Amino acid sequence: MGMILELGGVVMEFCSDRKLPLSPVLASFQKDYQAEPEVKIDLTWDWENSRHPVTEFVGEDLLQEYYREGEFCFCESKGGKAPVTCTCYNRDFTWIQCAVNEKPFLEPPDTVDKILRLLPMRAIFLHFHTLFLHASQVSAGGVGIVFSAPSGTGKTTQARLWQKYARAELICNDRTLIRKKEGSWNTYGYPIDGSEPVCSSAVNRLGCIVLLKQGIENQVRRLRTGQAVSMLMEQTVMDCWDIQAREDVMHLLLEIVQEIPVYQQICTPDNRAAELLKRTLIQEGVITNGSDCKTFMG
Numbered sequence: 001m002g003m004i005l006e007l008g009g010v011v012m013e014f015c016s017d018r019k020l021p022l023s024p025v026l027a028s029f030q031k032d033y034q035a036e037p038e039v040k041i042d043l044t045w046d047w048e049n050s051r052h053p054v055t056e057f058v059g060e061d062l063l064q065e066y067y068r069e070g071e072f073c074f075c076e077s078k079g080g081k082a083p084v085t086c087t088c089y090n091r092d093f094t095w096i097q098c099a100v101n102e103k104p105f106l107e108p109p110d111t112v113d114k115i116l117r118l119l120p121m122r123a124i125f126l127h128f129h130t131l132f133l134h135a136s137q138v139s140a141g142g143v144g145i146v147f148s149a150p151s152g153t154g155k156t157t158q159a160r161l162w163q164k165y166a167r168a169e170l171i172c173n174d175r176t177l178i179r180k181k182e183g184s185w186n187t188y189g190y191p192i193d194g195s196e197p198v199c200s201s202a203v204n205r206l207g208c209i210v211l212l213k214q215g216i217e218n219q220v221r222r223l224r225t226g227q228a229v230s231m232l233m234e235q236t237v238m239d240c241w242d243i244q245a246r247e248d249v250m251h252l253l254l255e256i257v258q259e260i261p262v263y264q265q266i267c268t269p270d271n272r273a274a275e276l277l278k279r280t281l282i283q284e285g286v287i288t289n290g291s292d293c294k295t296f297m298g
Helices: 024-029 112-116 121-127 155-165 225-233 243-257 271-283
Strands: 002-007 010-016 039-044 057-060 064-069 072-077 085-090 096-100 130-140 143-148 169-172 175-181 184-188 203-214 219-222 262-267
Touching: 002 024, 010 121, 024 112, 121 130, 121 243, 130 155, 130 203, 130 243, 143 155, 143 175, 143 184, 155 169, 155 203, 155 271, 169 175, 203 225, 203 243, 203 271, 219 271, 225 243, 225 262, 262 271
Parallel strands: 010 039, 039 096, 143 203, 203 262
Antiparallel strands: 002 010, 057 064, 064 072, 072 085, 085 096, 130 143, 130 169, 130 175, 175 184, 184 203, 219 262
């Protein structure tokens, strides 16, 4: 079976030696493309006859271990005594094979969205110059407003205030993708979107990024380039063990913040914070006060 998805502006074809049903969360991300996909991922359940790493362990996080052997890289998803998947790929991601080890699973992954959690998606997105950000997002008249902050700060709260009082469209709660295509920075939702997934595949022009901080008095200020990059580095989803990945993320962030405004907002969890930010964004020309971005109501 085959399936083509567009994730973060990257066109990916999934080919499997076993039929996988299309889960509802991926339905809107499925595309019908005639052109060659940017990434092709072959899924196999033939664990014994697939490629596995032998040497050159290079790094790990809580969920995955990484290896390099000659022209190939490997990402193994941890599963206790044995890995649950092994993804083998070359460094430009023109060839990717993900082998599923069914033995450690009580219920082996049976949909593509479950497989996505086990792939080296951070590395794939970064290779295609796509920023993977810990952030919520709304669309105000087709303009993406991205809220980023550590967990518990209020990203979802601020996004829902815009949804409620300005009739903005909620795109995602916890993961936002940003990529430049045809000269424009665009924002994308992601199907793997935290504990309250929205799973919107809407594409919007990136208007601004807002870094949140809780406070008792609402304030908004535009950040300088160095401040913005430093604070956004902490909220970027990346392979922190990989020095080259950190450098690539820094270059990507520099490119974004030199073209897109980044604000810090000290905010309260009510519509006063959203109203102040909306007023600021209108004054600075990020959004317009038209019929697609309604006036806030107390």
